[in-house]
Amino acid sequence: MDTVQHVFKGTFIHSTQRCAMEVFENHILGTNSAGKILFFEDAQQQTKLAQKWAFDESMIEELGKNEFFMPGMVDTHIHAPQYSFIGTGMERPLLEWLEHTTFPIEDTYGDLGTASNVYNSVVRRTLKNGTTTACYFATIHTDASIVLADIASHYGQRAFIGKICMDSNNTYPQYKESTEESIKETQRFVEALNKKKYDRVKPIVTPRFAVTCSEKLLNELGNLAEEHQLHIQSHISESLAEIKEVLNQFPNYKNYTDVYDRNKLLTDKTVMAHGCHLSNEELHVFRERGAAISHCPNSNISLCSGFLDVRNILKHKVKLGFGTDVAGGYSISLLDTIRKAVETSKILFMEKQKRQKETNEINKLQKEKLDTDKVNVNGKDSILEMETEYKVLSIEEAFQLATLGGCEALSIDHITGNFEVGKEFDALLINPETTDSPFEVFSNIPKKDMIQRFLYLGDDRNIKAVYVSGRCVVPFPNNS
């Protein structure tokens, strides 16, 4: 029989595919030595569960009155080396920002000391802020990318690590590799990570974006991913200038999505960052392939790239997770992403409302004109089509996307993402009443309101502990 490792009692919140947020008060959850959830039931079943699973009731860890567990958050898109310049240099649009800020700094990561220092910081900082799974871009340097994998594994973060591939760079030519080198080094990187047999760290094939990749490179990377059944990540349709560049570089392709799709880079293990300007036709292809989008609202605003219409992505049933996109995004916290995603959706809502009002007014004038002129021929064609009702992304839906949604996007939702029995326990213990909490909990506040307040106002001071696969990884052990 499974040995019980932890038993927690108190309030738990999580999402399922059908329900954005479920709150379970007075519940009891047990994990085994493999970090999997053995039981999750009403605490009235405590004695029965203790007998069934042969644990002593004195081992139960009881949560404080307003404390609760939530699933760990999933950052589906983050650039580890860019953490060194987070919060600076965002006055330029994407392509200029890459040329002037990003490429020159990433180019220095051939130095393992630099890499080790920054990668230690970014893994610690993300974990402390509740990122239990991170999907990282590193740089083109293979050995430094292996260092990132070692560090993520050392701290117990669940991670995908990508050694960046790019064989063309018109704006900063010293930062690139030859096509052959890029493929050979990706193979070496994948082999090195596989050899290490990490528990929860995996390689991910990472063409930077079509702008810095030749067709041959994209093609070979697609073959490699197919042969070894690997995950894939890249960027797509982030800014209009980028799309123009891609259409110029790849004249024989129908659109940006087609460039990745015809090179086998759009699979059910693919996560593409941004997608702000994807057409509905392209979203259909995403849906058919089972490929995911990483929504990075902080970066989309910071680099003035565009607004992603989350509602339209969900309507097309494309898998969707959240990304901080550090350092195009200036915050490593997914709580910030949750807020920016809701705000972006509200901005789109207001824009649509304004358009609807104007459409109404035009239609009214048009109708009056038709009536007075008694013009009937094709009269209906003059009436503008009304937008159907637009529903703003709720804070609960944003919570769902930051947790279970991220796991779906990375195709690990069968492993973790909520508190279903059998899944690995990736979780955050939240204390809304910690002494230096950035918000107050007044007495008798309803639980749902307190949770909302944490999502809008909380930060790492409220994250008392972080668990990945049942192992407590924050607070950090004394010697690490």
Ligand SMILES: O=c1[nH]c(=O)c2nc[nH]c2[nH]1
């Ligand atoms: O936000 C972004 N950050 C990057 O580093 C990058 N590279 C290509 N496209 C990109 N977009």
Ligand SMILES: [Zn+2]
């Ligand atoms: Zn990015």
